[in-house]
Amino acid sequence: MTGKKIRIGVLALQGDVREHVRALAVAGAEPAEVRGPEELAAVDGLVLPGGESTTIGRLLRIFGLLEPLRAAVGDGLPVYGSCAGMILLARDVLDGRPDQPLIGGLDMVVRRNAFGRQVDSFEADLDVVGVDGPPMHAVFIRAPWVEKSGDGVAVLARVGEHPVAVRQGHLLATSFHPELTGDTRMHELFVEMVRQRGRA
Numbered sequence: 001m002t003g004k005k006i007r008i009g010v011l012a013l014q015g016d017v018r019e020h021v022r023a024l025a026v027a028g029a030e031p032a033e034v035r036g037p038e039e040l041a042a043v044d045g046l047v048l049p050g051g052e053s054t055t056i057g058r059l060l061r062i063f064g065l066l067e068p069l070r071a072a073v074g075d076g077l078p079v080y081g082s083c084a085g086m087i088l089l090a091r092d093v094l095d096g097r098p099d100q101p102l103i104g105g106l107d108m109v110v111r112r113n114a115f116g117r118q119v120d121s122f123e124a125d126l127d128v129v130g131v132d133g134p135p136m137h138a139v140f141i142r143a144p145w146v147e148k149s150g151d152g153v154a155v156l157a158r159v160g161e162h163p164v165a166v167r168q169g170h171l172l173a174t175s176f177h178p179e180l181t182g183d184t185r186m187h188e189l190f191v192e193m194v195r196q197r198g199r200a
């Protein structure tokens, strides 16, 4: 641990940006909104917020961020994707739009709106690997689940048999929205991941 604040970007094209900015600040990072390649180049880690993955994907193309983001992920930039952000980090999406662009990087296939076929939104208390203390109260909104994942992917939490939190090296993804509950332990876990990469 160093005393230096690390700078973590929040992709700010669409979705619940402000809530992530707030949670990252509470978790001890210096948050920064990212809308273009120069801003992306200036951060030590990045959060992809929830929202609508098809819209965010389209905006990534329009803002010239899709290829720079793919390159940054390939280069080891730590990224945390929540809900729509989880979808963007997947290598493939089921029930997505055929032309829906993904960033990829995480060796998983996700199913979009997976729980939504039964209920649109729900809440659950989850034990998350790597998060100490009481179970985490998790909010799911038209959430994806991980349909399948490669050997390199660690499952951190499940709802029933379905993985809803995963990590592969420098990439972290959750189906749920920790930025909405005031519980910043998921953001703290990500800040620590970024810190350990020593980019600060």
Ligand SMILES: NC(=O)CC[C@H](N)C(=O)O
Pocket: 049, 050, 051, 052, 053, 054, 082, 083, 084, 085, 087, 112, 113, 141, 142, 143, 144
């Ligand atoms: N809350 C969310 O991020 C919902 C994700 C949305 N259903 C999508 O497909 O992108």
